Amino acid sequence: MCQMAENKDRMVPLPSKSIVPERDVDKTPILETHHLGIDFGGLTAVDELSIAVGRTEIAGLIGPNGAGKTTVFNLLTNVYAPTRGTIMLDGKSTARKTTDQVNRMGIARTFQNIRLFGKMSVLDNVKVGLHNSINQPLVSSITRLFGYSSSEKKARDEAMELLAFFKMEDMANKEAGSLPYGAQRRLEIARALATHPGIILLDEPAAGMNPSETSELMENIRRIRDNFSIAVMLIEHDMNLVMNICEGICVLDHGRVIAKGSPEEIKSNPKVIEAYLGKKKEANRDE
Amino acid sequence: MNKLKNLSKYAATNIKCYGMVIVAFAVLYPMLQAGLISNKVSGLLIPICAYIVMAISLNLAVGFLGELSLGHAGFMSVGAFSGVITIACLNDGMPAPVKLLIAIIVGGILAGILGLVIGIPVIRLRGDYLAIVTLAFGEIIKNIINCLYIGIDDAGLHFSMKSANDLNLAGGKMILNGPQGAVGIEKISTFLAGVLLVVFALFVVLNLVNSKTGRAVTAIRDNRIAAESVGINITKYKLTAFIVSAVIAGMAGALYAMNFSTIAAKKFDFNTSILILVFVVLGGMGNIPGTIIATTLLYILPEMLRQFSDFRMLIYAVVLIAVMLATNNARLKDLRARVSAKLKTHKGLNAESGGKGDVSNG
Ligand SMILES: Nc1ncnc2c1ncn2[C@@H]1O[C@H](COP(=O)(O)OP(=O)(O)O)[C@@H](O)[C@H]1O
Ligand SMILES: [Mg+2]
Numbered sequence: 290m291c292q293m294a295e296n297k298d299r300m301v302p303l304p305s306k307s308i309v310p311e312r313d314v315d316k317t318p319i320l321e322t323h324h325l326g327i328d329f330g331g332l333t334a335v336d337e338l339s340i341a342v343g344r345t346e347i348a349g350l351i352g353p354n355g356a357g358k359t360t361v362f363n364l365l366t367n368v369y370a371p372t373r374g375t376i377m378l379d380g381k382s383t384a385r386k387t388t389d390q391v392n393r394m395g396i397a398r399t400f401q402n403i404r405l406f407g408k409m410s411v412l413d414n415v416k417v418g419l420h421n422s423i424n425q426p427l428v429s430s431i432t433r434l435f436g437y438s439s440s441e442k443k444a445r446d447e448a449m450e451l452l453a454f455f456k457m458e459d460m461a462n463k464e465a466g467s468l469p470y471g472a473q474r475r476l477e478i479a480r481a482l483a484t485h486p487g488i489i490l491l492d493e494p495a496a497g498m499n500p501s502e503t504s505e506l507m508e509n510i511r512r513i514r515d516n517f518s519i520a521v522m523l524i525e526h527d528m529n530l531v532m533n534i535c536e537g538i539c540v541l542d543h544g545r546v547i548a549k550g551s552p553e554e555i556k557s558n559p560k561v562i563e564a565y566l567g568k569k570k571e572a573n574r575d576e
Numbered sequence: 577m578n579k580l581k582n583l584s585k586y587a588a589t590n591i592k593c594y595g596m597v598i599v600a601f602a603v604l605y606p607m608l609q610a611g612l613i614s615n616k617v618s619g620l621l622i623p624i625c626a627y628i629v630m631a632i633s634l635n636l637a638v639g640f641l642g643e644l645s646l647g648h649a650g651f652m653s654v655g656a657f658s659g660v661i662t663i664a665c666l667n668d669g670m671p672a673p674v675k676l677l678i679a680i681i682v683g684g685i686l687a688g689i690l691g692l693v694i695g696i697p698v699i700r701l702r703g704d705y706l707a708i709v710t711l712a713f714g715e716i717i718k719n720i721i722n723c724l725y726i727g728i729d730d731a732g733l734h735f736s737m738k739s740a741n742d743l744n745l746a747g748g749k750m751i752l753n754g755p756q757g758a759v760g761i762e763k764i765s766t767f768l769a770g771v772l773l774v775v776f777a778l779f780v781v782l783n784l785v786n787s788k789t790g791r792a793v794t795a796i797r798d799n800r801i802a803a804e805s806v807g808i809n810i811t812k813y814k815l816t817a818f819i820v821s822a823v824i825a826g827m828a829g830a831l832y833a834m835n836f837s838t839i840a841a842k843k844f845d846f847n848t849s850i851l852i853l854v855f856v857v858l859g860g861m862g863n864i865p866g867t868i869i870a871t872t873l874l875y876i877l878p879e880m881l882r883q884f885s886d887f888r889m890l891i892y893a894v895v896l897i898a899v900m901l902a903t904n905n906a907r908l909k910d911l912r913a914r915v916s917a918k919l920k921t922h923k924g925l926n927a928e929s930g931g932k933g934d935v936s937n938g
Binding site for chain 2: 366368387388389390392393397398400404405406407408409413416417418420421423425427429430431432433437440441444480481483484
């Protein structure tokens, strides 16, 4: 018990109110950031971001438009190099790594504006996600010998399994760009999962979905966590979704964390209500 | 069911490509043997093969990798001249086909090494910059070979960058004579070798495109940021495709050079790079069967127009513009899409219901 308390102290020291759920507190967080910040010219897009995400946590990152949420994802995946601070993935620093290296270290993502390989088939999109787990050197690619068939079959089987997880097996041979919007979002998640990540980042996964698609998405996010035993971090404007499935939530405004905690704490936080909801109305008027 | 459909798409391209080559070979080869083909036409066969290989190679770089290379003739040039030097060094007693094979392999390897050396700095550049740098590279290769003097005698190879006299040849023979280019080449290229090289290029490129490497390359072209996000090393795969493309171009160069008794570096200039690019664009980016057809037709066309003498290139240019406009016409495209969609739904109906059945069972 004492040990546990000590661990809790050590492992999750960063936020005053940690968003790491109980079942993960005695483990290293899958993802930690320390005083992370980035400036674009004179603009400080993110500043003093210190968070920790547990190994099997569903965490939410919310905030008004332009708060810096997508920028945080771009920092975590090393699309941008941070101006300040560090990122620890599975206990290892990701400084000076490239985006593809960081993915191999265990972080996968989807994009706010869907980025599929539109001209490739649905199946091939997932196979591209499996890239680093397919053992197929250039010689066997070219000659179709030396284990080509077995490596392709293994890739195909795993890709079909992932598609089945999202009930998309029947679309396997369709062109990815021709899928309906909701299916494209699911495919992007399937492709990210194919890289065998320890944490998956979802950037506004429910954007543009109708209520029934959104509730299916919620169910899928829970299933991803339960089946693959990985962490999920999501950016979302749909408060119903966020409050329903997230165990920990971090609220950003103007690049700074204004609140952190459980859904209940966030809901009743006056700062959040004022800053976030006030802004949201403004933003909605803009749109 | 899915597997079948998937296979058939890949198989269809394969059948089209290999089918065309085999049919052309089966018709032309016996005619050639029987002497039924005029000298004028038979002289075109090997260059056509070489240009088809070049176009396949460039389609890998431009169509699949999505990088505009404007110096592809440079790789062809390196393959051509290293091939020429190779056969000059080989024992005279060696059978011609073996010599040719060795020359083609050496030409491919040297062009590949050059592809690596140039690729490392160039592949990080994007779009227009890469195009301009490859263009410059092609011109540099041309100018270097233009002032190379190489000869061979009993003591071995002699090099100079000044003049033929500086070689101090004791007997022996000149291989490369500066701006005059390679002289006294043994003409050992054959139509059969040309066809085999086309088949080899098809085999490499078609297989590559439908593999782990090919998917990575296509993914980079379609969406670079997404490809990076799923752990694909962009530089590594771009470089791989670029080098494979260079190797094939070098092989084509060796085949081409050994069809003539003399060949100069200026044959492989910017115009040639553009000519090959035209074949690729007209045949379709990433469309290998189309590339084969476009190359053949566009290579033969100016030869057929010889009777118009002065107006030849003018007519050629006009035909080219007309074909480009016709193939890019929105209405024509629309019509083609509708026709193929109709054909597809006709064929696809059964497959579709089969697919749905699978789901409800599972
Ligand atoms: N590459 C960039 N260069 C300059 N400014 C940027 C860049 N990326 C994001 N920003 C700025 O950072 C701020 C946060 O953007 P973003 O992270 O996209 O917000 P959110 O996802 O929360 O809506 C915005 O003001 C945006 O203009
Ligand atoms: Mg955003």
